[in-house]
Amino acid sequence: MATTMITTLDRSSRAAARGLSDISIRNLFIIPTILFLIVFNIFPLIYSLGYSFTDFRASTNAPANFVGLQNYRDLLGDPYVWSNFAVTAKYVIISVAGQLLVGFGVAMLLNRDIPLKGLLTTLLLLPMMLSMAVVGLFWKLLYDPSFGIINYALGLGTFEWLSDPKMALYAVALTDIWMWSPFVMLLSLAGLSAVPKHLYEAAAIDRAGPFYTFFRITLPLVAPILMIAVIFRTMEAFKTFDLAYILTSQPTAELISIRLYKMAFQEWQTGRSCALAYIVLIMVLAITNIYVKYLNKVKER
Amino acid sequence: MTQIELRGVQKFFGAVQVIKDLNLKINDNEFIVLLGQSGCGKTTTLRAIAGLETIDGGDILIDGKPVQHLKAADRDIAMVFQSFSLYPHMSVYENVAFPLRATRKSKAEIDQEVRSVAKTLQITGLLAKKPSALSGGDMQRVAIGRALVRRPKAMLMDEPIGALDAKLREEMRAEIKRLHIKQGSTTIYVTHDQIEAMSLADRIVIMHEGVLQQVGSPDEVYSHPANLFVAQFVGSPVMNVADASVAETASSASVTVGGAAAGFEFPRALLSRLNGHAGGQLALGIRPEGVLVRHEAAEGFLPVETQIVEPLGSFDIVDLKVGSKMLRARTKSGFVGGPGERVFARIDPTQAHFFDTASGKSLGVRL
Numbered sequence: 001m002a003t004t005m006i007t008t009l010d011r012s013s014r015a016a017a018r019g020l021s022d023i024s025i026r027n028l029f030i031i032p033t034i035l036f037l038i039v040f041n042i043f044p045l046i047y048s049l050g051y052s053f054t055d056f057r058a059s060t061n062a063p064a065n066f067v068g069l070q071n072y073r074d075l076l077g078d079p080y081v082w083s084n085f086a087v088t089a090k091y092v093i094i095s096v097a098g099q100l101l102v103g104f105g106v107a108m109l110l111n112r113d114i115p116l117k118g119l120l121t122t123l124l125l126l127p128m129m130l131s132m133a134v135v136g137l138f139w140k141l142l143y144d145p146s147f148g149i150i151n152y153a154l155g156l157g158t159f160e161w162l163s164d165p166k167m168a169l170y171a172v173a174l175t176d177i178w179m180w181s182p183f184v185m186l187l188s189l190a191g192l193s194a195v196p197k198h199l200y201e202a203a204a205i206d207r208a209g210p211f212y213t214f215f216r217i218t219l220p221l222v223a224p225i226l227m228i229a230v231i232f233r234t235m236e237a238f239k240t241f242d243l244a245y246i247l248t249s250q251p252t253a254e255l256i257s258i259r260l261y262k263m264a265f266q267e268w269q270t271g272r273s274c275a276l277a278y279i280v281l282i283m284v285l286a287i288t289n290i291y292v293k294y295l296n297k298v299k300e301r
Numbered sequence: 302m303t304q305i306e307l308r309g310v311q312k313f314f315g316a317v318q319v320i321k322d323l324n325l326k327i328n329d330n331e332f333i334v335l336l337g338q339s340g341c342g343k344t345t346t347l348r349a350i351a352g353l354e355t356i357d358g359g360d361i362l363i364d365g366k367p368v369q370h371l372k373a374a375d376r377d378i379a380m381v382f383q384s385f386s387l388y389p390h391m392s393v394y395e396n397v398a399f400p401l402r403a404t405r406k407s408k409a410e411i412d413q414e415v416r417s418v419a420k421t422l423q424i425t426g427l428l429a430k431k432p433s434a435l436s437g438g439d440m441q442r443v444a445i446g447r448a449l450v451r452r453p454k455a456m457l458m459d460e461p462i463g464a465l466d467a468k469l470r471e472e473m474r475a476e477i478k479r480l481h482i483k484q485g486s487t488t489i490y491v492t493h494d495q496i497e498a499m500s501l502a503d504r505i506v507i508m509h510e511g512v513l514q515q516v517g518s519p520d521e522v523y524s525h526p527a528n529l530f531v532a533q534f535v536g537s538p539v540m541n542v543a544d545a546s547v548a549e550t551a552s553s554a555s556v557t558v559g560g561a562a563a564g565f566e567f568p569r570a571l572l573s574r575l576n577g578h579a580g581g582q583l584a585l586g587i588r589p590e591g592v593l594v595r596h597e598a599a600e601g602f603l604p605v606e607t608q609i610v611e612p613l614g615s616f617d618i619v620d621l622k623v624g625s626k627m628l629r630a631r632t633k634s635g636f637v638g639g640p641g642e643r644v645f646a647r648i649d650p651t652q653a654h655f656f657d658t659a660s661g662k663s664l665g666v667r668l
Contacts, residue, residue, distance in 0.1 A: 201353050202386040206447070207374040208403035216399070220390045 052274035059268035071275035103184025136246030168250035191225035311358030334502035379448035559626025591652030592630035602645035
C-alpha cells in the first residue's frame with residue numbers, strides 16, 4: 001500500500017544511477033524528521049509525564065521521590081492556580097472574539113474590487129509576521145504612560161495601561177488582537193472568495209436585503225473556515241506567554257503559562273510544574289476537540 | 302400581466318460591444334426563447350433584464366416603466382440559473398422558502414406557498430433533503446420552484462437544462478412547457494439548443510454577435526429564415542446553402558448549383574421575384590427535406606451520384622454530388638443502398654430559399 005502511493009522512481013534519474021531505491025529515498029527524507037521529533041518533542045513529553053508524579057526539583061541534587069497523584073491533587077485544589085485559569089479564560093475569550101470581529105470585518109471590507117487590494121492585504125498581514133517579543137516590546141512603548149503614543153493620541157494623559165490591575169489584561173488582549181486579527185482576516189478572505197458569486201446573484205434576484213444575505217448566505221458558508229481560525233487562535237491564546245510576560249507583571253494578567261514558567265524556573269518545582277503542564281495540555285486538547293466536533297457538524301451542512 | 306420591452310439596448314464589455322441596439326417587445330404570458338451561439342449576447346441580455354448587468358444605453362421597460370436603474374431585487378423578476386445556484390447549506394424547503402422569508406412573509410403563508418409549489422413540481426418528497434443529495438433534474442425542479450414560489454412578474458431562465466444529460470433534458474423540456482401552460486407567466490428563456498427553442502417558444506429571438514437576427518414563431522423562423530445565419534443555425538440537419546445562378550429556359554427557370562451541367566427546374570415566376578439577383582451573388586438554400594430523391598428518371602429530376610449515407614434511424618441523410626457541390630437530402634431510411642449509386646433529384650421550389658450572398662439577407666422569394 002505504502003509503495004503504491006509513492007511515484008515510482010524514474011529509472012534514468014541520477015538517484016537511480018546511484019543505486020537508491022524508492023524506499024531508501026523515502027527513508028532519507030523521513031528519518032531525520034522523525035528523529036528530530038522524537039528527541040525534541042516526544043521524549044521530553046513522556047519524560048515530563050514521569051516527572052509529574054514526583055517531587056523532583058531540577059535545582060537540587062536530591063533524588064526524585066514518587067508521590068503519585070499528589071501534584072495533580074494539590075494543583076487542582078489550589079485557588080491560586082484556578083484564578084490563573086480564570087484569567088486565561090477571560091483573556092482567550094476577549095482576544096479570540098476581538099480577532100474574529102476585526103479580522104472578519106476587515107476581510108468583508110477587502111472582499112470586493114478595490115484598487116491596490118493585493119498591496120493592502122499584504123500590508124495588513126505584517127503584524128502577524130513579527131516576532132512576539134518584538135511586538136511586546138514596542139507595544140510596551142506605545143502603552144507607556146509618560147511618552148506613549150496611545151495616551152497622546154487618545155488624550156488620556158498618564159493613564160497606566162499596563163500597571164493598572166484592571167486594565168493590564170485588556171491591554172495584553174488588545175495587543176494580541178492587533179497582532180493576530182490579520183490571521184483571521186486571511187482565512188476569512190479565503191472563505192469569502194470561495195462563496196460562489198452566483199449565490200449572491202440568486203439572493204439578489206430573490207429580493208434578499210444585504211443583512212439577510214449576510215446572515216443567511218455569507219456567514220453560514222464561511223462558518224467552517226472561521227471555525228478553523230477560532231481553533232487555531234484559541235489554542236495559541238491559551239498558550240500565550242511571551243506577549244503577556246513582556247508587557248506586564250500584574251497578577252491580574254498572570255496567564256496560566258506565566259504561572260507555569262514561574263513554578264518551573266523561579267520556584268524550581270519541576271515535578272509539580274510538569275503536572276500543571278499536563279493539566280494545561282489536556283484542557284487545550286479538550287477545547288480543541290469540542291471545536292473540531294462542532295466544525296464537522298458545520299461542514300456536514 | 303407583464304410586458305417587457307427593450308429599446309435600443311447597448312452593452313459594452315470594455316471595447317467589445319456585446320449587445321448592439323437591441324429592440325424587442327415581449328407580450329404578456331409569452332414564452333420567448335433567446336437563441337444563439339455562445340458569446341452572442343443572449344445571456345448578457347437576460348442578465349440585463351434581470352438587473353444583474355448594467356446597460357450602457359437604451360431602456361428596459363417592464364409594464365411600461367423603465368427599470369434599467371433599478372436593482373435586481375426591485376424589478377420583481379425571478380431567474381433560474383444554469384448552475385442551479387441552490388443555497389448548498391439549506392434544505393430544499395428552505396431554498397424554496399428563501400424568497401418568501403427574505404421579504405418577511407408570515408410562517409403559515411410561507412409554508413402554504415412552499416407546499417403548493419412543491420406539489421406542482423412533484424418535489425414534496427425532497428423538501429427535507431439538502432441540494433447535494435439531489436439529482437440534476439431534481440435540483441433544477443427546486444430552482445424552478447424557488448423562482449415560482451413568489452409569483453414573479455416574469456421568469457427568466459438561463460439555459461436551465463443545459464447541464465442535464467440528453468434524456469433528462471427532454472423530460473425537463475416537456476415539464477417546463479407544461480408548467481408554462483399551467484402557470485402562464487411571461488418567460489424569457491436562453492438557450493443555444495435550437496431544438497429546445499423550437500419546442501418551447503411562442504416566439505424565438507435569434508441573436509448573433511450581439512445583433513438581433515430574427516424574431517418569429519418557431520415555424521416562421523424555420524420556414525422563412527431572414528438571413529443566411531438564421532437559415533443555417535436553425536434546423537437540424539443543417540440547411541444546404543450553395544452559390545447558384547438562375548437562367549431562363551423555354552418554359553421555366555433553371556437554377557444551376559456548383560457549376561453542374563444542368564440546372565434544377567423552377568417555376569418561371571422565380572425570375573421576376575429575384576429583383577435583379579439572377580446574374581450573380583445569389584445563394585440557394587434548401588433544407589434536406591426539400592431535396593426530393595427518386596430511383597427512376599422523371600420530368601425535372603437531375604441524375605446525381607450518392608456519396609455518404611448517414612442512417613439516423615427514422616430517416617437517412619444522403620449526400621448527393623451536384624456539380625462540385627454536395628447537397629444533403631433527407632430520404633426514407635434504407636432508400637439509398639450506399640455510396641456511388643445513381644439516383645434522380647430535384648428541389649422542391651416551395652421549400653427553396655434565395656439569399657443575397659453579399660448581405661446574407663433573404664430575398665423573400667416564396668414560390
